[in-house]
Amino acid sequence: MTSINIDWSQTVQVSQLHGSLQIGPGFGFGDWKLAQEKPFYAETLAALQELGASFVRYQGWHNRPDLTVAANDAGDSRQVWDFSKIDPPLLDFLAANGGRPFILNFSATPPSAKSAQAMAEYFGRFAAWYTAGGFEDEVGRRHVSGHGLAVRYWEVLNEPDFDPPLSPAHYTAAYDAIVKAVKEISPCTQFIGLALASTRSDPAFTTYFLDPRNHNSDIPIDYVSYHFYALYKASEVQSNLAITVFDQADEFIESLRYVCAIRDVLSPHTGLMITEIGTMNQGTRARPTDLLRLEIQLSAAMYAYLYSRLAALGVKAVHISGLVAVQPDQMWQELAMIEWTSGRPNARYWVLKLLNEHFPTGSTLVQTRNFTPPPYPLPPVALERMSRGAPVFGQAFLTPQGARKLLLINRTSEPVTVNLGIEVAASWRFVDHCEGNGEPQTSDHRGNSFRMGPLVIAIANLDEM
Numbered sequence: 027m028t029s030i031n032i033d034w035s036q037t038v039q040v041s042q043l044h045g046s047l048q049i050g051p052g053f054g055f056g057d058w059k060l061a062q063e064k065p066f067y068a069e070t071l072a073a074l075q076e077l078g079a080s081f082v083r084y085q086g087w088h089n090r091p092d093l094t095v096a097a098n099d100a101g102d103s104r105q106v107w108d109f110s111k112i113d114p115p116l117l118d119f120l121a122a123n124g125g126r127p128f129i130l131n132f133s134a135t136p137p138s139a140k141s142a143q144a145m146a147e148y149f150g151r152f153a154a155w156y157t158a159g160g161f162e163d164e165v166g167r168r169h170v171s172g173h174g175l176a177v178r179y180w181e182v183l184n185e186p187d188f189d190p191p192l193s194p195a196h197y198t199a200a201y202d203a204i205v206k207a208v209k210e211i212s213p214c215t216q217f218i219g220l221a222l223a224s225t226r227s228d229p230a231f232t233t234y235f236l237d238p239r240n241h242n243s244d245i246p247i248d249y250v251s252y253h254f255y256a257l258y259k260a261s262e263v264q265s266n267l268a269i270t271v272f273d274q275a276d277e278f279i280e281s282l283r284y285v286c287a288i289r290d291v292l293s294p295h296t297g298l299m300i301t302e303i304g305t306m307n308q309g310t311r312a313r314p315t316d317l318l319r320l321e322i323q324l325s326a327a328m329y330a331y332l333y334s335r336l337a338a339l340g341v342k343a344v345h346i347s348g349l350v351a352v353q354p355d356q357m358w359q360e361l362a363m364i365e366w367t368s369g370r371p372n373a374r375y376w377v378l379k380l381l382n383e384h385f386p387t388g389s390t391l392v393q394t395r396n397f398t399p400p401p402y403p404l405p406p407v408a409l410e411r412m413s414r415g416a417p418v419f420g421q422a423f424l425t426p427q428g429a430r431k432l433l434l435i436n437r438t439s440e441p442v443t444v445n446l447g448i449e450v451a452a453s454w455r456f457v458d459h460c461e462g463n464g465e466p467q468t469s470d471h472r473g474n475s476f477r478m479g480p481l482v483i484a485i486a487n488l489d490e491m
Contacts, residue, residue, distance in 0.1 A: 027475075028396055028418035029445040034430065036393035041337040041423075045382045046081040047363065048302055048348040049074070051093035051115040066369020073364060073371050074122040074349060077379055081129055081343040083301050084119055086112075087184060088134035096152055099138045105148075107169055109155060120175070129218065129301070129343075130156075130177050133184035142196070142203040150207030153177070157212045180208055181218040181251060181301065187227035194234040201235070202245045216248040221301060225252050225281040232285055236292040247293050249342065252285070253302035254278045256328060260310035264320065265439045268481060271305055271328050272437045279335050286339060300336060302347040303329055304361045312355055319373075320481075321360040323459035326377040327481045331435050333381050334421040338391055346378055373457050376466050377483055380455055384485050385433070388426040396420045417442050418478065430488040436478040444476045456484040 074082075086094030096112055097105035120128075132152060139148045147164070154161035157177055160170040182201045186192040192200070197220075205217050222231055234240055236247065256274040258267055282300075289296055305325040307313075313321075329346050336344050352359045353366055363375040371379075396416035419435045432452075436442055451472040458467060458479050471486075478484060 027443050027445050028416045028420075029447060030418075030420040030432070030434070031395040031447055032420075032422040032432070033393040034422070034424070038391040038393055039338045039340060041385065041389045041391060042387055043333070043337040043341055044079070044081045044343040044387060045333055045378050046079045046083065046343050046345045047077075047378060048083040048085055048345045049119065050085050050087065050348065050350065051090060051112070066364070069369035070349065070364050071118060071122045073375065074119070075124060077375070077382075078124070078126070079378065079382060080126045081179070081299075081345075082119075082123060082126070083129040083131060083181065083345050084116065085181075085184060085301075086132040086134055088189075091134055094132055094134040095136060096155070097136045097148060099136055104165055105136065105163060107151075107163060109171065113171075127178045129179040129181050131181035131184055131218075131221070131301075133221075142200040145200050146203035146207040149204045150211060153180070153208040153211045153215075157215075177212055177215050179218060179249075180205075180212075180215050181221055184221045185223040185253065186221070187231055188223040194228065194230045195240075197231070198235050198240050202242050205245050206242070217246060218249040218251050218299060218301070219247060220250045220252065222252050225254070225278065225285055232288055233292070236289055236296065238293060247296045249297040249299050250285075250289070251299040251301040252282070253347075254300060254332070255302070255347075256305045257308055258305070259308050260313075264317070267321070267324055268327075268437060268439045271324055272331065275328050275332055275335075279332070279339075282336075282339065297342045298340070299343045299345070300332075300341060301343070301345045303332060303344060304347040304358075306358055307360055309357070311357055313359070318359055319459045322362075323373050323457075323481045325360050326373040326457060327435050327437065327483055329374065330377050330381060330433065330483045331419055331437065333385075334391070334419070334433055334435075337385075337389075338421075346374060349375075371465070373459055377457050380457065380466055380483075380485055381433075384425075384431055384455070384487075385423050386425065389431075390424040392422045392424060394420050394422045394432075418444050420444070432486040432488060434476070434478065434482075434484040434486070436480060436482045439480045441477065441479050444478060446474050446476060449474050450486070450488060452486040452488050454484055454486050456482055458482045 092111050096109050097107050135145055135148055139145050151161040155171045156173045156175045159172055159174055162168050182204050186197040201219050208215060220235055256271040258270045305328060333344055347361055349363050352362045365372055396419055417438045419437055421433045423431045454469045454471055455466050460479055
């Protein structure tokens with residue numbers, strides 16, 4: 027049994043966090059024409075609109091150059107520019123996004139754009155297409171788009187520590203050049219650097235990039251970003267999956283604390299985002315429906331856990347990866363928020379929606395311990411570490427309106443009972459893969475304990491009933 031002890035008078039952090047998600051051109055449906063013909067494409071757009079998330083990351087990677095690269099090399103230092111396949115999915119996304127701030131990340135470049143200056147020239151014209159109505163190309167020809175978008179956030183390249191790998195110095199030079207070019211076109215844009223695949227990549231990426239001495243004096247370091255995926259193998263026993271995933275999540279948080287410490291010394295005004303979060307089954311394609319539902323619930327539970335832990339670290343946005351509806355015969359179906367066979371949102375979608383609805387930006391995290399203290403004194407640090415190992419993670423919040431709310435996450439594959447310490451009458455929302463398709467359930471509960479199924483995420487409105 028896990029005991030939850032809340033001290034409403036002790037403030038931990040005022041959350042500035044936005045729960046968000048990553049999507050890509052065509053939302054992962056593959057060929058753009060076929061994507062539009064899918065019976066649930068409209069449902070996917072509607073789900074995105076209903077979610078109402080800010081800071082959605084629209085990421086165009088090099089795996090789909092037809093939907094992400096706007097210029098092709100034509101020889102003689104000329105480029106053939108074509109946005110005809112890039113515009114439609116992006117404009118669909120913007121319509122569903124409803125004017126909320128978003129992050130644009132087109133990391134793929136033409137084959138010839140390898141130097142920092144070549145990247146800057148390419149992305150400067152790319153930005154002008156969307157923000158300034160068009161641009162003049164390298165031979166003086168005018169390309170008119172008619173677009174006048176307000177791109178408030180631009181993330182520079184993607185996973186330079188992974189694919190294709192760049193050195194910290196090369197990436198920093200490219201960042202400076204790209205930011206200068208885009209900022210000339212869109213002066214109100216803020217920029218997100220690094221977008222590293224891991225906090226454990228070459229430490230020089232963080233230390234070199236965050237050192238202002240390695241940048242031009244007029245280049246801002248508004249935000250840095252990192253990614254995290256918990257990995258497990260198809261051969262693992264199902265009951266061990268939760269242990270594997272949550273152990274890695276804890277390791278990620280610990281490594282991120284070091285990142286924050288480095289940031290605080292070198293560039294304390296730089297914000298932090300985690301622009302990709304997910305779980306990955308290494309090597310499995312098609313799998314039984316029950317197993318996939320378990321994996322999706324596990325991924326949702328891990329995201330909810332990281333949401334709370336990252337809010338306590340002052341992170342600006344955390345992006346679940348992603349909205350894509352992955353085909354049943356493809357890998358990484360557990361990354362989907364939309365069911366391939368029905369087009370309906372699954373547990374990952376609903377958890378993100380509930381977190382944003384119940385714990386909006388400006389909510390205050392209060393001291394919450396997730397175990398029964400031993401009958402002998404321990405220093406606060408030891409109590410905090412013991413708390414993290416409890417089967418159920420709990421975090422209490424005060425919303426900006428003063429409502430008292432409690433987030434509970436069963437981090438195990440077994441049912442558990444939570445001792446709330448006092449008699450509580452509350453209205454609960456919970457996400458449970460054993461209940462339909464993970465759509466939130468509602469329950470009114472009175473008592474000093476609460477029974478949770480495996481990997482269940484529960485939110486209590488303690489001021490209701």
